[in-house]
Amino acid sequence: MSWLTSFLGWLGEFFGDPANWSGPGGIPARLTEHLEFSALALALAVLVAVPVGLAIGHTGRGQLVVVVAANLARALPTLGVLVLFVLLLGTSSIWPVIIPLVLLAVPPILVNTYEGIRGVEPELRDAAYGMGLRGGQVLGQVLVPVALPLILLGLRLSAIQVVATTTVAAYTGLGGLGRYVIDGFATKDYSSVVGGSVLIVAFALVVQAAFTLVQRVTVSPGVSRRLKVRQPPARKENSR
Amino acid sequence: MITFDEVTKRYPDGTVAVDRLSLEAPTGEITVLVGPSGCGKTTSLRMINRMIDASEGRILLDGVPVEGIDPPTLRRGIGYVIQQAGLFPHRKIVDNVATVPYLLGWDRRKARDRAMELLERVGLDPSLAGRYPFQLSGGQQQRVGVARALAADPPVLLMDEPFSAVDPIVRTSLQDELLRLQAELNKTIVFVTHDIDEAIKLGDRVAVLRVGGTLAQLADPKTLLSRPADDFVREFLGHDRGIRRLQFVPTSGLELRTDLAVAPGASGPDGEPWHLALTPEGRPAGWVPRDEPERLERYGTFVLGRDSLRSALDAALLSPSGCAVAVDGDGKVVGVATRDALDRALAEAADG
Numbered sequence A: 001m002s003w004l005t006s007f008l009g010w011l012g013e014f015f016g017d018p019a020n021w022s023g024p025g026g027i028p029a030r031l032t033e034h035l036e037f038s039a040l041a042l043a044l045a046v047l048v049a050v051p052v053g054l055a056i057g058h059t060g061r062g063q064l065v066v067v068v069a070a071n072l073a074r075a076l077p078t079l080g081v082l083v084l085f086v087l088l089l090g091t092s093s094i095w096p097v098i099i100p101l102v103l104l105a106v107p108p109i110l111v112n113t114y115e116g117i118r119g120v121e122p123e124l125r126d127a128a129y130g131m132g133l134r135g136g137q138v139l140g141q142v143l144v145p146v147a148l149p150l151i152l153l154g155l156r157l158s159a160i161q162v163v164a165t166t167t168v169a170a171y172t173g174l175g176g177l178g179r180y181v182i183d184g185f186a187t188k189d190y191s192s193v194v195g196g197s198v199l200i201v202a203f204a205l206v207v208q209a210a211f212t213l214v215q216r217v218t219v220s221p222g223v224s225r226r227l228k229v230r231q232p233p234a235r236k237e238n239s240r
Numbered sequence B: 001m002i003t004f005d006e007v008t009k010r011y012p013d014g015t016v017a018v019d020r021l022s023l024e025a026p027t028g029e030i031t032v033l034v035g036p037s038g039c040g041k042t043t044s045l046r047m048i049n050r051m052i053d054a055s056e057g058r059i060l061l062d063g064v065p066v067e068g069i070d071p072p073t074l075r076r077g078i079g080y081v082i083q084q085a086g087l088f089p090h091r092k093i094v095d096n097v098a099t100v101p102y103l104l105g106w107d108r109r110k111a112r113d114r115a116m117e118l119l120e121r122v123g124l125d126p127s128l129a130g131r132y133p134f135q136l137s138g139g140q141q142q143r144v145g146v147a148r149a150l151a152a153d154p155p156v157l158l159m160d161e162p163f164s165a166v167d168p169i170v171r172t173s174l175q176d177e178l179l180r181l182q183a184e185l186n187k188t189i190v191f192v193t194h195d196i197d198e199a200i201k202l203g204d205r206v207a208v209l210r211v212g213g214t215l216a217q218l219a220d221p222k223t224l225l226s227r228p229a230d231d232f233v234r235e236f237l238g239h240d241r242g243i244r245r246l247q248f249v250p251t252s253g254l255e256l257r258t259d260l261a262v263a264p265g266a267s268g269p270d271g272e273p274w275h276l277a278l279t280p281e282g283r284p285a286g287w288v289p290r291d292e293p294e295r296l297e298r299y300g301t302f303v304l305g306r307d308s309l310r311s312a313l314d315a316a317l318l319s320p321s322g323c324a325v326a327v328d329g330d331g332k333v334v335g336v337a338t339r340d341a342l343d344r345a346l347a348e349a350a351d352g
Ligand SMILES: Nc1ncnc2c1ncn2[C@@H]1O[C@H](COP(=O)(O)OP(=O)(O)OP(=O)(O)O)[C@@H](O)[C@H]1O
Pocket: B011, B012, B013, B015, B016, B017, B036, B037, B038, B039, B040, B041, B042, B043, B044, B194
């Protein structure tokens, strides 16, 4: 049990230290940094990957891009790319870190968005055109809502990876929660290492939960099939 | 009216799916395209709403070539029903039905009201409106598909094997429903099927296509059955073509005997092996054999004038007396068609 007591001791020490709750090295500041880096990288990746994935999936043109992206994602060692960019561009700005994070985040979103749109049953696409929807309406009103679970899956995978890799980015002198672990190891301050790790794990779990919530809210019950067959009578709908 | 004028469809790989097809689908009638798999039925149908464009020739809608109409605009004015219903899974039933009204920019409330009205029209419980498609049976989904196609009240309806994915009982009820709807709505319907019985039941006119996409025969069902144009059509119609033809022969000309139907308690006419006992209301009770006045045997009925000779024959085969009981719309007996009478009617039908 001794490891547990020392673990709890370190935790108490870390979270109990008022100095850890304020200033540029404090938990709120580090958490904000971590959140900012991750969110910025993810947002940029979404801006690139979702439209491209939708366009390729909808038109069927440029499928090679998806294949290349998927293979690059598997082949490139994230840490290596990160270090390379930092060496090339220095650490005077956040971009040497953000760019590799974006590169890392694009493939899962791109591939899943593409697969989601491609995977919609041809009959459904056909029916949509047959009703008189235009190309953009077919995409926006039918394909995206039906492919949404897969699109969101891509986003979630990317988010988890970005959050994890942002931790590693602390090596380059950038902020974020990774600093506690790295600085802690450097100074043999184990309470910092343990406290930092716990924060990182908690952060990742919160991100997961957030995505689950988003999924719940945005995916139609008709697609997720979350409903029981019994429904409240439709009259309610009607009398509005 | 929909006019095919020498229409040919050649796919990029060289397949000629439709070959110089000329035919007319008259306004307010059901025209059925029927033929073996791959004969170009779907291709022909989809050229009407420009889901596929013809390679040669023209298709006219009330005299206007469809090639000049922007496809989405054209399609919003044509109802389209496909085999798997193709409902949008993420939308509630009511919103699925209101798809085209929404596209046409109807007020949301008006569109939903219209959708609710149509759900009832096609025989669906309004309580299903708030469900999603996955919560409906195949037959219910197919009805929703029909309601969706009718939502914006288009004059033309295209149906591509809409009932082929449901079981035979549901299929029959969907077919009956369509005929009932059509009697009210008088749409110009083009209906594709590979089932000749369905074609004969639903079609005002039936176009039989052969593989290669050429027209083998275009005729009303009765003519098709009695005078098939060639061996291909004859074979496609199948062996019991003669029997099926009887469903177009009316019973109004049948000679009926009234003396065989007797009131409760009375005895039958002399020298007859069977007589029909009536209930006090004048409905059939059963056939009574001459030597066992206490027995009541099975009987079969047909509605005189409404049912066909095929139904009358069926009714005769169901009863041990060999006679068919003719009833009126209320089920009251109006007479009995004996074997002799049926025989004479059959002989006449065979000549006609
Ligand atoms: N996109 C396409 N490219 C090439 N050939 C096609 C294409 N679509 C259909 N065909 C061919 O055209 C012919 C007619 O096809 P179509 O789908 O119109 O037949 P169908 O009568 O509807 O058959 P089924 O009863 O099986 O549905 C077939 O030989 C088919 O293989």
